[in-house]
Amino acid sequence: MTYPFGAVVGMDDMRLALLLNAVSPAIGGVLVRGEKGTAKSTTVRALAAVLPSVAVVPGCRFACDPAAPDPACPDGPHEPAAPAQTRPARLVELPVGASEDRVVGSLDLERALTEGVKAFEPGLLAAAHRGVLYVDEVNLLHDHLVDLLLDAAALGTAYVEREGVSVRHAARFLLVGTMNPEEGELRPQLLDRFGLTVEVAAPRDPAVRAEVVRRRFAHDADPAGFGAAWAPEEASLAARIADARARLPRVVLSDDALRQVTAVCAAFDVDGLRADLVTARTAIAHAAWCGREEVTEDDVRVAARLALPHRRRRNPFDAPGLDDDTLDQALEDSRPEDAPDEDPPPPDGPGDGGTPPPPPNDDAGPGPGPDEGGYRDKGSPEGGEEAAGAPAREKAAVAPSDPFRARRLEVPGIGTGVAGRRSKARAERGRVVGSVRPSGPVTRLHLVDTVLAAAPHQVARGRSGPGLRIAREDLRQATLEGREGNLVLFVVDASGSMGSRARMGAVKGAVLSLLLDAYQRRDKVGLVTFRGGDAELALPPTWSVEAAAARLRELPTGGRTPLAAGLHRAAETLRVERVRDPQRRPLLVVVTDGRATGARGSDAVGAAHTAARRLADAGTAAVVVDCESGPVRLGLAGVLGAHLAARTLRLEELAADALAATVRSVREAA
Numbered sequence: 001m002t003y004p005f006g007a008v009v010g011m012d013d014m015r016l017a018l019l020l021n022a023v024s025p026a027i028g029g030v031l032v033r034g035e036k037g038t039a040k041s042t043t044v045r046a047l048a049a050v051l052p053s054v055a056v057v058p059g060c061r062f063a064c065d066p067a068a069p070d071p072a073c074p075d076g077p078h079e080p081a082a083p084a085q086t087r088p089a090r091l092v093e094l095p096v097g098a099s100e101d102r103v104v105g106s107l108d109l110e111r112a113l114t115e116g117v118k119a120f121e122p123g124l125l126a127a128a129h130r131g132v133l134y135v136d137e138v139n140l141l142h143d144h145l146v147d148l149l150l151d152a153a154a155l156g157t158a159y160v161e162r163e164g165v166s167v168r169h170a171a172r173f174l175l176v177g178t179m180n181p182e183e184g185e186l187r188p189q190l191l192d193r194f195g196l197t198v199e200v201a202a203p204r205d206p207a208v209r210a211e212v213v214r215r216r217f218a219h220d221a222d223p224a225g226f227g228a229a230w231a232p233e234e235a236s237l238a239a240r241i242a243d244a245r246a247r248l249p250r251v252v253l254s255d256d257a258l259r260q261v262t263a264v265c266a267a268f269d270v271d272g273l274r275a276d277l278v279t280a281r282t283a284i285a286h287a288a289w290c291g292r293e294e295v296t297e298d299d300v301r302v303a304a305r306l307a308l309p310h311r312r313r314r315n316p317f318d319a320p321g322l323d324d325d326t327l328d329q330a331l332e333d334s335r336p337e338d339a340p341d342e343d344p345p346p347p348d349g350p351g352d353g354g355t356p357p358p359p360p361n362d363d364a365g366p367g368p369g370p371d372e373g374g375y376r377d378k379g380s381p382e383g384g385e386e387a388a389g390a391p392a393r394e395k396a397a398v399a400p401s402d403p404f405r406a407r408r409l410e411v412p413g414i415g416t417g418v419a420g421r422r423s424k425a426r427a428e429r430g431r432v433v434g435s436v437r438p439s440g441p442v443t444r445l446h447l448v449d450t451v452l453a454a455a456p457h458q459v460a461r462g463r464s465g466p467g468l469r470i471a472r473e474d475l476r477q478a479t480l481e482g483r484e485g486n487l488v489l490f491v492v493d494a495s496g497s498m499g500s501r502a503r504m505g506a507v508k509g510a511v512l513s514l515l516l517d518a519y520q521r522r523d524k525v526g527l528v529t530f531r532g533g534d535a536e537l538a539l540p541p542t543w544s545v546e547a548a549a550a551r552l553r554e555l556p557t558g559g560r561t562p563l564a565a566g567l568h569r570a571a572e573t574l575r576v577e578r579v580r581d582p583q584r585r586p587l588l589v590v591v592t593d594g595r596a597t598g599a600r601g602s603d604a605v606g607a608a609h610t611a612a613r614r615l616a617d618a619g620t621a622a623v624v625v626d627c628e629s630g631p632v633r634l635g636l637a638g639v640l641g642a643h644l645a646a647r648t649l650r651l652e653e654l655a656a657d658a659l660a661a662t663v664r665s666v667r668e669a670a
């Protein structure tokens with residue numbers, strides 16, 4: 001029993017965005033961003049129940065409309081006067097780990113080649129036609145699949161092609177994605193292809209929170225009774241959607257309203273005209289939803305708040321949101337001359353929206369030091385351990401220098417991990433490197449090898465005319481090599497040995513650059529730091545490069561250099577992660593000048609080298625980034641690199657164009 005859509009409280013923007021798309025699917029879907037536990041999924045799943053039901057041709061697996069069947073329907077052609085059957089609109093969930101075949105459907109190549117039959121098994125896109133396609137954790141879906149989904153959503157068609165055999169069918173659906181930004185961002189290129197985005201957070205108003213809990217209790221105690229109590233509300237929402245859909249074609253977007261749309265888009269400096277189109281469509285849908293046949297300034301305001309925030313983000317580290325003052329100003333400036341000077345109305349939703357902005361951090365403690373904030377930080381200054389041999393006082397965190405485009409560091413060999421952009425891997429996509437006998441159904445046929453396998457048997461099979469006789473045992477599956485994402489675990493020396501603040505800034509800038517690179521290559525990242533008495537897992541492996549960047553910025557520095565402890569902590573982290581995510585190969589990036597210090601009389605350097613050899617013996621791929629600077633170089637990082645069986649790069653060599661720069665400087669010197 002799903003939770004009734006009408007009973008959802010405190011999610012006004014999200015509900016409105018979903019309803020407007022239900023009225024006008026041309027808006028292009030909804031992306032919902034928010035932390036865990038905000039009932040995002042519950043709300044999406046509740047939507048299907050209030051969508052108008054659809055008439056379908058009985059038996060058609062592609063949900064053809066009897067009034068206008070898809071001429072290309074693989075189950076067609078349907079008779080013109082095909083009987084109709086009415087069923088509820090569907091909500092289809094796409095699991096993050098789905099294969100491409102599962103999503104677009106699969107062609108049975110075996111039957112195509114051996115029997116000459118074009119057999120197509122519909123995928124999730126076919127199932128979602130005329131309904132809702134929902135992807136939870138859409139930020140974790142591989143880019144290629146997200147692209148594919150957004151293309152289908154934009155064209156209203158799914159297309160599958162394998163070795164010259166192709167199938168096309170209608171696939172129009174309302175695409176809804178939900179994600180928790182703390183687990184990593186969606187790439188900006190994909191972000192802007194969702195029609196609308198909304199940010200959700202748990203409501204702050206205690207009365208609203210109480211109502212959420214009250215309804216949840218009532219629902220869990222008696223789901224059927226709760227559903228029945230809300231049935232009239234559900235029915236009236238469904239009727240209102242149907243009504244608004246019918247009104248939609250009559251809604252007028254006047255020149256004045258259009259000018260406001262374009263003025264707002266220009267004020268927020270969005271790329272291209274896509275934003276203008278989506279904003280206009282949303283404003284029209286909102287007018288229809290409100291029972292009006294003309295778009296008003298209020299419709300434009302609501303549309304801009306839903307359609308623009310994600311279109312102006314340039315950097316994954318920028319904060320989302322839309323500045324209300326800029327919006328008001330743009331609307332006012334573009335208002336027609338003779339219009340009354342109205343006060344901006346509060347944002348309108350199906351409930352009464354307009355929650356006040358969150359209060360600025362209201363529980364800032366009395367701690368005046370530079371290290372405030374709630375980070376777990378075992379090496380914080382309170383500990384007396386610093387006193388021993390480390391005169392270095394706690395300093396304010398050093399700001400990182402500007403990030404640069406980093407060169408690709410990769411894990412040697414060929415992995416089998418999830419698709420990404422770092423190390424070589426056996427993959428679902430990529431270049432063909434060979435073929436094997438298929439262990440299951442053939443998904444990527446290696447045509448040449450199949451023909452070569454069939455050729456010797458042609459006489460025995462009694463071939464007379466043109467055309468090969470191909471049998472099942474001839475079929476060869478292509479082996480593809482693409483790239484995988486990895487776990488990049490940084491081990492960063494934050495001790496006093498790293499010298500000047502400028503040097504530490506450069507180190508942080510370099511790690512930040514590698515983090516940006518990891519974001520683009522779909523890697524998981526983790527951060528181990530060591531300084532003072534111990535090493536700390538400052539960030540357990542995560543998708544969130546933002547979290548890693550934040551930890552890095554605040555990283556305190558100074559004190560002793562327990563390099564061995566850092567390596568031990570890294571080994572332990574990798575061991576746990578190998579259990580959790582065995583296919584993902586790790587790459588250790590040790591950022592250090594190679595020095596190690598410990599308690600008096602201990603052999604800190606020897607201990608570090610032993611730890612390094614243990615990592616190398618376990619087959620851990622590693623790179624050492626040498627941070628040593630100054631006129632006298634000891635080359636200790638290189639020695640550590642040898643023990644790790646790792647390549648050692650100087651900090652300056654990390655930039656993608658470092659080689660070109662070096663060549664240039666050598667030429668200039670000559």
Ligand SMILES: [Zn+2]
Pocket residue numbers: 057060061062063064069070073074075076078
């Ligand atoms: Zn059909």
